[in-house]
Amino acid sequence: MENNLILKNISKHISLSDAETSYFLSLLKEKKIQKKELIVKHQQTCKHINFVVTGILRAFYLDASGKESTIMFAVSDWWITDMYCFINEKPAMLNIEALEESLVLQLSKDHLDELYSKVPKFERFFRIMMQNAYIREQLRTIENLSLPAEERYYNFLNKYPLAAERVTQKQIASYLGITPEFLSIIKTNRQKTNYS
Amino acid sequence: MENNLILKNISKHISLSDAETSYFLSLLKEKKIQKKELIVKHQQTCKHINFVVTGILRAFYLDASGKESTIMFAVSDWWITDMYCFINEKPAMLNIEALEESLVLQLSKDHLDELYSKVPKFERFFRIMMQNAYIREQLRTIENLSLPAEERYYNFLNKYPLAAERVTQKQIASYLGITPEFLSIIKTNRQKTNYS
DNA sequence: CGTCTATTTGAATGTACTCAAAAGCGGTGG
DNA sequence: CCACCGCTTTTGAGTACATTCAAATAGACG
Numbered sequence A, B: 001m002e003n004n005l006i007l008k009n010i011s012k013h014i015s016l017s018d019a020e021t022s023y024f025l026s027l028l029k030e031k032k033i034q035k036k037e038l039i040v041k042h043q044q045t046c047k048h049i050n051f052v053v054t055g056i057l058r059a060f061y062l063d064a065s066g067k068e069s070t071i072m073f074a075v076s077d078w079w080i081t082d083m084y085c086f087i088n089e090k091p092a093m094l095n096i097e098a099l100e101e102s103l104v105l106q107l108s109k110d111h112l113d114e115l116y117s118k119v120p121k122f123e124r125f126f127r128i129m130m131q132n133a134y135i136r137e138q139l140r141t142i143e144n145l146s147l148p149a150e151e152r153y154y155n156f157l158n159k160y161p162l163a164a165e166r167v168t169q170k171q172i173a174s175y176l177g178i179t180p181e182f183l184s185i186i187k188t189n190r191q192k193t194n195y196s
Numbered sequence C: 001c002g003t004c005t006a007t008t009t010g011a012a013t014g015t016a017c018t019c020a021a022a023a024g025c026g027g028t029g030g
Numbered sequence D: 001c002c003a004c005c006g007c008t009t010t011t012g013a014g015t016a017c018a019t020t021c022a023a024a025t026a027g028a029c030g
Helices: A003-011 A018-026 A083-088 A109-118 A121-146 A149-159 A169-177 A178-190 B003-011 B018-026 B083-089 B109-118 B121-146 B149-159 B168-178 B180-188
Strands: A029-033 A038-040 A048-054 A056-062 A068-075 A095-098 A102-108 B027-031 B038-040 B048-054 B056-062 B068-076 B095-098 B102-108
Touching: A003 A018, A003 A048, A018 A109, A048 A068, A048 A109, A056 A102, A068 A169, A068 B121, A102 A109, A102 B048, A121 A149, A121 B056, A121 B068, A121 B083, A121 B109, A121 B121, A121 B168, A149 A169, A149 A178, A149 B168, A169 A178, B003 B048, B027 B048, B048 B056, B048 B068, B048 B109, B056 B102, B068 B168, B102 B109, B109 B121, B121 B149, B149 B168, B168 B180
Parallel strands: none
Antiparallel strands: A029 A102, A038 A095, A048 A102, A056 A068, A056 A095, B027 B102, B038 B095, B048 B102, B056 B068, B056 B095
């Protein structure tokens, strides 16, 4: 049953009564996403926060020149949305696509606001979630500033092994901020024997 | 009176009764910090979250080779700490120093936990604060991945004009992830007339 | 005034990119 | 079932962005 996973995720930080549990579940909408389908599109509205039950999603920024920058991958048990646009109800900055056929549970902004007022302990849950997201993002900034591409690559493999084995090298390169060509060189380690 | 500033900051997101206000204020500790003094030191405990009343602070990571990476600057009306270590009660990863003589209001982890249980709407306040911090950090990641150093520099000047005019170029360079020498070149724009 | 650190400048180098072409791989239709 | 198409990955040559190291200059502060 797919609801077990999200309830277990919630219970890491707060405890719900049976009534609260069923109320919370009533706010969720199941959505099946086909491979390559976008659930958030740049410039369009982003009304939901998504909990991944199965599959894998990717959030990425697309600049004017067509270059993609991958912001995050989300596998089973992760939450994903374009947070800026979800919170501020602005057009989306990011795109979010399914890399495989996926199943997500969607919570709309309106339902979330209702949830905060009816079950205030969800403020705590999302406070902790945002805290963790902030800390993760800050650690990524430190890595981006202080480490060369090769070390960032190995760190990525260690931190996100589940994502790493299911995405293409081009996508990993765009997460690391390098070109696919250069990631290919890193992998074969040819740069160490450059001019022998 | 320095408490007005923090109360105004809090009131952006939640409303407090008089009793809650005075209880909240009773948990704060004023601390004056001399220029160049560290309030958080790598490997030591980080017990407080700090609200800047006056002055300017800088959080930075120092790697094994001695290279500094500036994580954030905090001016008046900003909050700053080593969030990972504050939340998880681990030894600090970062250093936080005053760049000028500064006055901060400190809230300890124990007091914050007490505050969450006695005045639960502070969960909401910090949820929103963490949300904003996460979004800011994510935008920075996008810039780091997609923009060259020169554009990141101009974006920094636009976003943080108050910090930019009060810190050294070396510190700005370490925020951008480049060397001070290269920032110097960017500023004079000599790279545009490189080989005339 | 002297000392210490920040900033500028330059030369040589390294890291990562662009563009182009070839090889590999996966899916689809005949 | 295999041939072909499109996309990813690899490889290489040439180039650009950014670094290192060193030295000169400029600023800040006691």
